[in-house]
Amino acid sequence: MSTLRDARKAGRTVSSRVFAVxxxxxxxxxxxxxxxxxxxTGLPVSTVHRIATELVELGALKKDRDGTYRIGLRMWKLGSLCPQPxxxxxxxxxxxxxxxxxxxENVHLAVLDGYEALYVERMWGPRSVDVATRVGWRRPLHATGVGKVLLAHAPRELQQAVLASELKRYTPHTIVMPGLLMRALQEVxxxxxARCSEELTLGTASVAVPIHGPDxxxxxxLSVVSHTVARSRSLSAVEPxxxxxxxxxxxELANGYASEPEATGSTGSVGADDRLA
Structure with missing residues (x-):
């Protein structure tokens, strides 16, 4: 959705349309x-077709026989030249x-991206509970451990928008009442x-904590996700x-770091003065 908004706002230039595609x-x-x-992208089909065709010719995109487009090898080569901060x-x-x-157990690292939690790293193994998360995936703020941590420290405007929205109930345990969610965020x-039990997926529970930047x-x-049946045994023990x-x-971040490219920062985190009471 953010790509669509960006394209409509910046679609007046050729370069912005190319980057939108x-x-x-x-x-x-x-x-x-x-x-x-x-x-x-929200761009006209004729514009998208023209840009996609040119990008295929330049090697920036690859077009499969069934008409499907993918990122081309030339883009990967250019990306490899980017300095690694x-x-x-x-x-x-x-x-x-x-x-x-x-x-x-599953270990997740997530950042705030728009109105969702964006997973930027995950580690799991054969003993880990099967969860519906992958690097690059987004999940709701109100129904995940990492999401509640990020929402609890998010700007006032974002908190108000989330609390005023129609919160989706993923399981019978999902907190969808604004008042209850606000109290949960205050507790975080x-x-x-943040402790989250079967709010996104039945059979799973998580604990999550915030990571602070230089300021x-x-x-x-950062969170650990476990089987619900093992929560009292494993998650409480792993909290320290x-x-x-x-x-x-x-x-380590206090010495400065480069932001993750996936995190747009359009609704980035703030200090205590900007949070809801």
Whole structure:
């Protein structure tokens, strides 16, 4: 949806239209047909067809026999020339690996992107509960542990928008009443941890904590996801390690880091003065 809005706002220039087409592709949309590109970008079908054809000729896009477009090899080559800064993921990976080794459970790293939690890293194994998350996927803020952490520290305007929206009930345990959700967010801010049990998927529970950037603002959330039946046994035991990992990551980030490219920052995190009471 953000791609569509960006295209409509910036669609007056050739370069913005080209980047709108390229930006339509993502981890969860690696292959798109012409009709899909038109829908995602909001550009006229004739414009999208012309740009896509030129990008195929330049090697920036690849067109399959069935008419499906994919990112071309030339784009991958250009991407490899980009300097690799020390990113949030770079800093977090050793601690994510340690948490997984200690728990055998899913470990997630997420950032705020628009009105959703964007997963930028995940580690799991054969003992981990099967969860519907992948790197690059987005999940609702109100129904996930990482989402509640990010929402609890989000700008006042974003919190108000989420609380005023029609919150989707994913399971019988999903908190969809604004008053209850507001109290849950207040508890997250007071305790520094979010606990979420079967709110997005039955059979799973998670605990999540905030990660702070150089200015002490929350820039990400780190979580461990386990089987619900093992929650009292495993998640309570892992909370100290989870807090320590987040604190260690935050300490390293205090020296500065490059933002993850997936996180647009259009509704980025803020300090306590901007949060809902």
């Amino acid at each position: 390229l930006g339509a592709f993502s981890h969860d949309r690696p292959a798109l047909r012409l009709v899909d590109l038109t829908a995602v 020390r990113t949030l993921r770079d800093v977090s990976l050793p601690y994510i690996h340690d948490l997984y080794e200690a728990t055998g 801010r007071e305790t520094g941890i 002490r603002r929350v820039v990400a959330a 390690a989870l807090r320590l990992a987040a604190k260690s990551i935050s300490r």
